[in-house]
Amino acid sequence: MTEVEADRLVGDYLTRLDTALSGLPEDRRSQLVSEIAEHISMARKRLVNPTEADIMNLLDRVGTPEAIAAEAAGEMPPPVPARPGGIQEFLAIVLLLFGGFLFGVGWLVGVALLWTSRVWRVREKILGTLVIPGGLATALLLGGWVLTVSHSFSCAGGAHSRTPCVTTLSRPLPEAAGIVLLAGLIVVPVVVAVHLYRVAKKPGRVDPRTTARLISAPTFRG
Amino acid sequence: MRRGAIEYCVLALLIDEERYGFDLVRELGESDGLLTNEGTIYPLLTRLRNEGLVETTWQESAQGPPRRYHKITRQGRAALRSFVDEWNRFRDSVDHILAKGGAT
Numbered sequence: 001m002t003e004v005e006a007d008r009l010v011g012d013y014l015t016r017l018d019t020a021l022s023g024l025p026e027d028r029r030s031q032l033v034s035e036i037a038e039h040i041s042m043a044r045k046r047l048v049n050p051t052e053a054d055i056m057n058l059l060d061r062v063g064t065p066e067a068i069a070a071e072a073a074g075e076m077p078p079p080v081p082a083r084p085g086g087i088q089e090f091l092a093i094v095l096l097l098f099g100g101f102l103f104g105v106g107w108l109v110g111v112a113l114l115w116t117s118r119v120w121r122v123r124e125k126i127l128g129t130l131v132i133p134g135g136l137a138t139a140l141l142l143g144g145w146v147l148t149v150s151h152s153f154s155c156a157g158g159a160h161s162r163t164p165c166v167t168t169l170s171r172p173l174p175e176a177a178g179i180v181l182l183a184g185l186i187v188v189p190v191v192v193a194v195h196l197y198r199v200a201k202k203p204g205r206v207d208p209r210t211t212a213r214l215i216s217a218p219t220f221r222g
Numbered sequence: 223m224r225r226g227a228i229e230y231c232v233l234a235l236l237i238d239e240e241r242y243g244f245d246l247v248r249e250l251g252e253s254d255g256l257l258t259n260e261g262t263i264y265p266l267l268t269r270l271r272n273e274g275l276v277e278t279t280w281q282e283s284a285q286g287p288p289r290r291y292h293k294i295t296r297q298g299r300a301a302l303r304s305f306v307d308e309w310n311r312f313r314d315s316v317d318h319i320l321a322k323g324g325a326t
Binding site: 017028038039042043061062064067068071072 | 244259
């Protein structure tokens, strides 16, 4: 048997293998085919002047494409398609932060997008909703209030008294506390937004429904 | 049963040295009836790698293109140890029953 004829037999086998592996992700499939091709070429090097039967025996030992495909289908973990966040998740984060400036309605839309997204878990949705309702608009409103200085003018002894009149500056909170509160109101929602963004971008974060479908799919493993 | 046991035979072969796929196939093939489809060793190695029991690296070879070498991990050694315990118990029980039934 000539080398060319042997090559043709092996080539036919690899084509059948490639077809049998069509259920695998493309990169995994081409990797497996190249591994088997390498295996066959190493096995062939050990044969001196192989006959057609020798090559056919060799391919028999490698196994039917179906047997290899069945084994490959059981590879763990199952090929879970990553479902990173898309436009909905991006919009949700932006609206949670800034939507409050759109008469508060924008924030409500953000919450709706957050809860209908299939990327975040309930824990993260609760976090995104409660920290902080209204987003940065709340920070601005509250911050405006805590830093407001109200003036009160009082003259203890009446207008003709010698006691000097006093102007009292009063704030709802001491100035330092007000600044800390304001900083917190800005930083905390931003941190939560960054967290939500990172979760949404994480590869492998999948919709539970997709996972359920993959788990119930037959795996061919004995 | 054979398929499950082969995974641990592969781990056992990797205990002392790194090997490449063809080498593993040759070793397993020397034991009668262990490996009927040589090609299935490659998906099996991928599974072991995905489970963290084996690590795979490319290494230059004296002849031909670089080869994938497989190496057992600490986790792989632990998995092999617990399999060996389980296997010994299982084998003793089966031997015992077979002997009692006069099958051997």
